[in-house]
Amino acid sequence: MTHEEIEQKDIVEAYVLNRLSDADRQAFEEHFFACDACFAQVQETDAFSRGIRSAAESDVLPLPEGSSGERSGWLWPAFALSIAAVLVLGVATAWLAIVRLPELRSEAAARQRSLEDAQKRSGELEQQLALNRSTAAEPNLPLVMLEASRAAGTANTLSIPGGSSRIALWMEIGSTAPSVFRLEVRSMDNQLVENVAGLERNRYGALTASVPAEHLKAGTYNLRLFAAEGSLVSAYRLEIRR
């Protein structure tokens, strides 16, 4: 190994940084064991390199943000991570296209049907809600709290003012009674005037039934409350006054 070759190829630096092959390292060591100038350069470059390393490790020479280094070994893992991410993405895409897409289309169609059903039910409920709102919003809704006719022996009385579209019937029932009820309103000649099914307890534990006012002319009516399975729960007498 000649002096010129050493200078041209930066052999001193490569030696200090352990970047020479075994053969070149041996050749260069044989050279600087006989060359004072090269040995001086090796010593200085080695001291400089160690000084830089020490500065880097003590944060005197920090790695600026945005720069990348390989010594810590993070560059390759980061690259490998990217490759892995691409591969996973590719497999996932293929799986989606071949397997999941048909399934998703089928699910979408089913959900569309379900949505249409829900919209239909929602429409019905909204109609019902609108009806309820019109009832609730009506000022001075005629309300009567019914007392069972057998217990009281007298008829309950309700005066319906002109212009009322509905009346409200309030029925107190025992706590052991069933949860769903049906109310029949019959004239004294036993004609069915109104049938209100699906009654459920309100938050006070009582039942409230809303009946169109126009169906109840002035007169006396027999009201009978049945459980859902058909058994009689209670009976009331109601006198309507106009």
Added chain:
Amino acid sequence: LVARIRGGDQAAVAVLHERFSARIYFIALREMRVAADAEDVRNETLFRVLEAIKGGRLASPAALPAFVVATARNVMREFGRQQRRTEPILERDFAAPHRDFPAEYEAQQAVESVIRKLKPRERTFLRLFYYEELSKEEISRQLGVPEERLRLIKSRALKSFREIYGRLVR
């Protein structure tokens, strides 16, 4: 020198020591990393070289530097094998940090002095090259600085370091 040693000249032996002692210690310390080990390698190497010269086992006087290197490498290999046999696994698997180098503190002071004078990009280059061990090509690509410019930065920084380090160790 070889002839004088063979002739029993003690002054020639001192010259042999003076010429090769620091070099043997340098390569031994790079390899062994511990001053005491490097000193052992140096002493053993010089003893064997002297014995070889006296015993007429050196092929030619011109081959003396190569012979010293080869002897030092043999001694290091032998010491390495002995240490692997006697040291606990933990101590030999985790290499000792660089230490015991001559004028270590002065080298650090000189480097810090050089770094303070550099521009941020020049500092980044030195770190990437000497610590992160990236090639000049890679650093040139990362920093967008031509390799020739990097070469110039390095040689200027090294020159500045030599001046400061030289003053500190003298």
